[in-house]
Amino acid sequence: MRLKDGDFYTNVMTNKVYKLNEDDDGSWYLSMRDEEGYHQTSKTSGRDMIKSLEGFYKKAKDS
Numbered sequence: 001m002r003l004k005d006g007d008f009y010t011n012v013m014t015n016k017v018y019k020l021n022e023d024d025d026g027s028w029y030l031s032m033r034d035e036e037g038y039h040q041t042s043k044t045s046g047r048d049m050i051k052s053l054e055g056f057y058k059k060a061k062d063s
Helices: 046-056
Strands: 008-011 017-022 028-034 037-040 057-059
Touching: 028 046, 046 057
Parallel strands: none
Antiparallel strands: 008 017, 008 057, 017 028, 028 037
16 A cells, blocks of 8 residues: 555544645645534654555545
């Protein structure tokens, strides 16, 4: 699996869609904005993000 900044992933438990982001330091995090505001997961390494995505998310279909 390769991480790509800007890809979208759906949480399999909540069905909410998150955007994958890479910061300037090479850390990765997921973010979403809804009626309740802006939500961001904690930043992590690429390897840990891959583990998280494989366990709890599925890639959203491109629109």
